[in-house]
Amino acid sequence: MEWTERQQRIVEIVKDSGSITGEKIAAMLNLTRATLRPDLTVLTMSGVLVARPRVGYSYREDLGPSPIMERMLQLRVCAFKSMPVTVLEDASIYEATVAMFTQNVGSLTVVGTDRVLLGMISRKDIMKASLGKIDLQQVPVGVIMTRMPNIYMTTLDEPVLSAAKKLVQHQVDSLPVVEGYVDESGNECYEVVGRFTKTNVTKLFVEIAETR
Amino acid sequence: MEWTERQQRIVEIVKDSGSITGEKIAAMLNLTRATLRPDLTVLTMSGVLVARPRVGYSYREDLGPSPIMERMLQLRVCAFKSMPVTVLEDASIYEATVAMFTQNVGSLTVVGTDRVLLGMISRKDIMKASLGKIDLQQVPVGVIMTRMPNIYMTTLDEPVLSAAKKLVQHQVDSLPVVEGYVDESGNECYEVVGRFTKTNVTKLFVEIAETR
Numbered sequence: 531m532e533w534t535e536r537q538q539r540i541v542e543i544v545k546d547s548g549s550i551t552g553e554k555i556a557a558m559l560n561l562t563r564a565t566l567r568p569d570l571t572v573l574t575m576s577g578v579l580v581a582r583p584r585v586g587y588s589y590r591e592d593l594g595p596s597p598i599m600e601r602m603l604q605l606r607v608c609a610f611k612s613m614p615v616t617v618l619e620d621a622s623i624y625e626a627t628v629a630m631f632t633q634n635v636g637s638l639t640v641v642g643t644d645r646v647l648l649g650m651i652s653r654k655d656i657m658k659a660s661l662g663k664i665d666l667q668q669v670p671v672g673v674i675m676t677r678m679p680n681i682y683m684t685t686l687d688e689p690v691l692s693a694a695k696k697l698v699q700h701q702v703d704s705l706p707v708v709e710g711y712v713d714e715s716g717n718e719c720y721e722v723v724g725r726f727t728k729t730n731v732t733k734l735f736v737e738i739a740e741t742r
Numbered sequence: 743m744e745w746t747e748r749q750q751r752i753v754e755i756v757k758d759s760g761s762i763t764g765e766k767i768a769a770m771l772n773l774t775r776a777t778l779r780p781d782l783t784v785l786t787m788s789g790v791l792v793a794r795p796r797v798g799y800s801y802r803e804d805l806g807p808s809p810i811m812e813r814m815l816q817l818r819v820c821a822f823k824s825m826p827v828t829v830l831e832d833a834s835i836y837e838a839t840v841a842m843f844t845q846n847v848g849s850l851t852v853v854g855t856d857r858v859l860l861g862m863i864s865r866k867d868i869m870k871a872s873l874g875k876i877d878l879q880q881v882p883v884g885v886i887m888t889r890m891p892n893i894y895m896t897t898l899d900e901p902v903l904s905a906a907k908k909l910v911q912h913q914v915d916s917l918p919v920v921e922g923y924v925d926e927s928g929n930e931c932y933e934v935v936g937r938f939t940k941t942n943v944t945k946l947f948v949e950i951a952e953t954r
Contacts, residue, residue, distance in 0.1 A: 575899070576821035602951045609788035627869055634913070636848075636865075653848075653865035657839055660872035687787070691951045698945050701846070703915075728940035733910050735947045739814045739903045 537569050544579055544589050551586035602738065607693050608686035610734055611707045611724035616641045619648055619672040623664075626671045627656055637704045639722045640675050647683070647706055647720040649675035683708045684726050694731045703728050749781050756791055756799050763798035814950060819905050820898035822946055823919045823936035828853045831860055831884040835876075838883045839868055849916045851934045852887050859895070859918055859932040861887035895920045896938050906943045915940050 533541070536559070543555055552570055556563045570587065573579040579587045617626050617638045626638055630653065637652040651671050659666065659674050684693040684705040696705060707724035745753070748771070755767055764782055768775045782799065785791040791799045829838050829850045838850055842865065849864040863883050871878065871886050896905040896917040908917060919936035 574816055575818035577817050581816065604786055604792065605789050606787035624873070627873055630869070631866075636915075653869055654843075656869055656872070657842070657865055660868070660878065661836065661839055666872065691948065694944055694948050694951075698941070698948055703848075703940075728915075728944045729910070731947050732906055732940045732943045735943050736903065736906050736910055739906075 544587050549586050549588040605690040607684050607688045607726050610730050611726045614722045614725050620670045624666040639706045645722050647722050649677040651675040693726050757801045761798050761800040817902040819896050819900045819938050822942050823938045826934045826937050832882045835881050836878040851918045857934050859934050861889040863887040
């Protein structure tokens, strides 16, 4: 966000004073409270300043660490994940599409024996396929899925914050939740035990914001 | 989440004592610290208890209101929305699909003259269309879009929390951000000025959790 020169001066004044009323800021800038109101609204709405009744405005970085933040940082994926929705590699794209509708999910994990993660298929993959001239009833999902090891994953004990960062950084809507192990042949395997999505994060955001 | 009897007793003990160390809880239950560890881990990971170094465990509801919560409740959609990605009603489904790929979005707002909101088209709508036998290059988006007034919307000054609740409750990935007005014929119109998505909420969650 870009700030006007006046907005930057307001932020400096608030930073210097710890907390200060709108009237006092106006006085310091030789402006009326009414002239200042739009600036204070923009700064509050974007979270740069925090307005509190009777106390006035304070700068967000001065809020300091809080118990609610500590709680947020301790939350783990295991408590907020959803059930996995899986499909076999040789299912047709048509079958996968129907599964997405009936289960109301935006992506499926493609698994082999023992629920071992093979790949992921998303609405985006299916849309891409339908742009081409391929027969959705004949072509198996294995042909169009994103295949391991090109899958971003999370685990039951990963902090929710770090899993949410993966969703943002890698621009994916969903991460498979996996438990890793080494099979008899010495291969690294990942059993799918859940999924963690932007929907889970949005629900958690609402839940936290309403805890008061 | 379902709690075992022992976990419920732990929560009661922590509630009664304000904050208490793991050792003391173990002593009160006549158990070793090691036996108790898995229960304390589950209760902490799910956010019921908060663990703090040297202080011990406390119950989440005892955290009370905090400045960071006040800040979260003041955030408005205007500061966190994305740019709208729009398409005209007579564009083909094929063109809309290509636009979703090139703009990397999960849905498009369908607009008329003056960017007036007519409807929304999502990846889900396009997947449904491709299951049928329709020609994506011939059929216009107007045929398959979700049409006004069946669209959930948000506004620039709506609190982020309430917009996030709409996403969760109505199970949609995206809300058009609109400015309402009444046109010359007396019709209520909504000009599309942005979009607010689960991605915006996920980014905000990460940003807030990292503000320390």
